[in-house]
Structures are given as structure tokens and as C-alpha cells.
Amino acid sequence: MPARTMASKIWESHVVAARDGEPDLLYVDLHLVHEVTSPQAFESLRLNNRRVRRPDLTLATMDHDVPTRGGRAEADPLAERQMASLEENCRREGIALYGMGNARQGIVHVIGPELGLTQPGMVIVCGDSHTSTHGAMGALAFGIGTSEVEHVLATQCLRQGRPKDMAVTIEGELPLGVTAKDIALGVIAHIGVAGGQGHVIEYRGSAIRALSMEGRLTVCNMTIEGGARAGMVAPDATTFAYLKGRPHAPVAGQWEQAVEHWRSLATDRDATFDRDVVIDAAALEPYVSWGTNPGQSVRVSGRVPEPRTETDERALRYMALDPGTAIEAIAIDRVFIGSCTNARMEDLRLAATVVRGRTVHPRVRAMVVPGSALVKRQAEEEGLDAVFRQAGFEWRDAGCSMCLGMNPDILGPGERCASTSNRNFEGRQGRGGRTHLVSPPMAAAAAIAGHLVDVREFH
């Protein structure tokens, strides 16, 4: 058999049918569903008298719309209607739902790995572009639209053209204070927001191997911001240790069999990629986005760049920034620590380390929104909520929250936010709001300082 990449191996083992001139019909091992992109899919099934083929391979949660304080009563009528419609659809089709108030509720890309549902070698889809997150466990995972959601509900399959393979190799040791988020922003700054179009990215190299499971989830999460639909990391001892004992992980007896299969997934030594990008880990720094797409990022020690394109000029105008301004001189009004990129335990611990014993700057309104109800509970067991609260942070319930502002958590016009989320598009966090993407420790430091600041020199 010719040498193959991990993506090829997973792809080929999921082809249900292949015909000339047609995209492959791929089997889906896990379909994650949330309240915003599914109602029209369920409705169309109903109108066509179709049923969900595999409710046992489907899991639903509520994350995008949910209020993060005050419970469901705080949801606006439209959000409430969307949640009620998800409940009704799941009830009718027998789909497990972790709704508001459930101990396992949370952002769809946080709960999959956390519950051990996301496993190496699987094909995972969700009506959400950050499904790329799950690839960190060695799965092939990508976001789909609502028509495809309907297709998967009805057939448990998806018709997909085969993507090309791209390797992003990060070799060397990350400097102190540089996190997985900085790798992600550094990669996108390097390849551009469309750099991965048509590809699946495999992250490789010693810096990736050295990352924790949660760090890898952060890197793969941001893959879509570089234009690639899926990002992945070969499963290894870190992956297996993370999975073992989780609620849906294989149990004793099956575990060994599963691990043996998982070990066979790594890209063969002689396999080649359609594109290769190599990045020196030692040269990375904490990154900060200055513009209105995630590729418009610079090192924290840098300055707002001179615009080179019309797009840059637009971005500078929207962000109300002058070229040449030192990044550390940018004052902020809000801090958001949350999202499927950076709201897992490790993120909260790192941020808490910076915050401990300090006080949020008087001008700044800062909030922490855990990625899931389980993360929230564990953080509280570790006393992190007290650390954040004492410093002046708001401590909220789990959800997407101000990552996209579909719930009441939004930026006001002109407000400037240091955010651990993944998109700094115009208006993403609220109409007229200005987003600077950073890592959790960088966001925490900015909350204390009142401006963007290099966490490595922050004492």
C-alpha cells in the first residue's frame, strides 16, 4: 500500500460509496447539533417525511444563544423559540440533548472531547465551522451547512470532495509565555486567511507534540480562520491519556483494541503533502490581532502596521487605529475570556495565574465564560472562580457568549475588547465593537493593565 497521510487513511476508511465524477459518500461517526443551524434541517426532514437515521450517533446541545446568567428566563423570545424547537426536534427523533441546566451542557466543541465522544480516527461533523477543533484528537472533523446537516440526519453520510493535504510543522520549543493560541495566530498570520482553502491541515513537529491535549484543541480550532475546513494532530500518548476514563471512551477490553487502531492512524513516514509550511517555534511570541480578520495579527512587541491593501485600510478605520502605534499602547474597555478556542480548564488556570491577587483596571469590564458546565464546576472546585471574582471579573455560566454575541453579552459601539475568541470580524462581538484576539494569559494581563500588554513582562 502506498504511503498515506492520516487524513487519507481516515477518509478512505469512511468511504461508503465512490463513483466516478461524484464526490465520495462518507460515513459520519458523530454528528453534533446545536440550536442555531439545525431548525431548518429538522423542518425539511419533517416536510419530506424522513427520519433521523442514527439518533445514537447524534448529540445536541445549546450553546450559541444561551444567556450566561439568570438562566433560561433571560433568553429573548427568539432565542427561547430556537431552544424550544431544538428540544422538540430532539424529543421527536430520540436524540440526546444537553440543554440549559444540564450538567453536561456547553459549547459543542468543548463537550465532544470532554465527554470522550471525540476519538481518533472518527469522522465528525457539526453545523459549525469550528468543528475543526475535534481534529486535535486525531479525528477528521469539519463544519457543514444546514443542508448538509439535513443530509447527515437523514443518511448519516455526507457527500464530500476530497480535500488536499497540507502539513504545518512547528519545530522547536515554545518560548515561555507563548501559548497554543499564539501558534494558531502565528500560523494564520503566516499563511493568510485563505491560505488553507481546499486543504486539510495536519499540525506536526516537536512543538505540537509537546502541547497538551487542550493546547492542540486550541490550535485545531483556529484552522478554519486560515481557510482550511479541517485541522488535525496525530494521536499519541497525550491523546490516549486524555481520553482514558472519560464517559464515552472505550471501556476495558475494547480500550486496547481501540488504541492499537489509533496508533496506526499517523501519517506514514514516506507520505507527501500537497503543501508544506514550516514554522520555528522559538521565533513565536504572543500575538495580538490589530485588524478585522484573524490574519491581521502582529507580535505583542510590534506596532500597528502600515496598510498595504484596501482591506488593511478599511480594517484600520474600523478599529480606529493609527499605523505605527505600539500594540502595548492600545487601551481596552472589555475583556472576554471564553469560547471554544480558549475556555477549557488549562485556559482558565493560565489566566487565573496572571489574575491572582490583582485587580481589574477600573475602566475595564472583564468576564470569564467557561466552555462547559463541567469546566465551570471543576474550576469552582479548584477555587478559580474566587480568584477571578476577587479581581473583579464576572464569572458566568457556560456558552458561546461574547464570542459571537447572540445572547445579551455584546460589545457596545466603539468598545475595544481583548478577547480569547477566534474571530475579530467587524461587529462580531457586537455592532461597532472592536476585537483584539489574544491568548488567555494575555487577556488576563490586559484586564489588569487596562491596555494590551506583554504578559511575559507583566509583574
Next chain:
Amino acid sequence: MDPFTRVTGVLAPLDRANVDTDQIIPKQFLKRIERSGYGPFLFYDWRRSGDFILDRPAYQGATVLVTGPNFGCGSSREHAPWSLLDAGFRAVIAPSFADIFKSNSFRCGLLPVELPEPVTRQLIDLALEEPGMAVTVDLVAQRVTLSSISLPRLGRVGEGVSFSIDPFFRECVLNGWDEVALSLRQDADIARYEAMRPGWLPVTR
């Protein structure tokens, strides 16, 4: 899905790169549980900030949009092509599209047409210089043609420029096929695959 064979109509220019789905349809409009009714919210924030190009009288009723590279990047929301369709657009011409946006568009009958950047550049300039000019996008012939003007990169009147497109999705869009119905016919293949899946794979309940 309505079949798409060809469309002739006003060409509207949006001279921006990396137009993301948050701009096409901001999140506050994703709370609807219907598939239609998104047209009034297309490019909502840009429209509200005044003098938005697509609001100029000459581009009213436009059915084809020409824009910059990486159109539709960002989220997977199919509400983006739905809102373009609902606002009357049937085709978008760009040098490149974000992967998920392109796949969503095919699946709801909005035709994404990829043409090289020099050609889209010329189309944008033309639509700006001759507001209200018409263009034809022909999926059967796989050509974009102008009805009244000859241009170096666009060929003579009636000749136009050809584009390539995934043959499977071309068939689906031309015929307005229901992809789910097509796949349901492969039930036996699916069942055969399911019987071979290893036992350790997780179930959700």
C-alpha cells in the same frame, strides 16, 4: 431547490476581499427558524452605515454579484447564501470562495462562479463604470457573457468567458435535484458500511 440553468440580470459590484459571513448576515438574524426571509438583513451593518454601494438605484434588482477573493469566509451559516438568494441574487462571481460557503451555495441553489482575478477585476470596474449593465451567467454553457460590451479579458459581445465547475454539483443545480433523495437510494451501501463499523466506536446515549 429551484433548478438553475441561466440567469441574465444586473451585475452588482462589491469591491472587497475576504467578505465574511458575519458581514453577509449578522448573527442577530440567525435566530429565525425558517429558511426564508433573510433578504432584508443582507449586509445589514454595511447598509446601515449609509451610502452602501448595493443600495444605489442602478443596482436595485441585481441578480449577479461580483466581488473579491475568499468570499463567504468565516462561519458555516447557510443563512449567508439564503440571504443572498432571498435578496434576489442567483449567482456570485469571485476569484475564490471559502470552502463551506461554496458547498452551502451549491446546496441551496446559489451559483458560485470562480473566475480569475483579472477577469473579476474587469467585471467590477465595468459594473462601477456602467451601473445597471446586465450580464448573463449560463450554467449549461458554463459561460459568463456581457450583453452589450466587448472587453479584452471578457471576449466579444455574446462570446464571454468560460468557467469550470464541479460536474456533480453542476448536475444537481441544473436539475434542482434533492441530494438527500439521491443518497437515500444508496441505503444498501450505507447499511453494508454500518455492519462493518468497529464495536468500540462511541454512541451518544
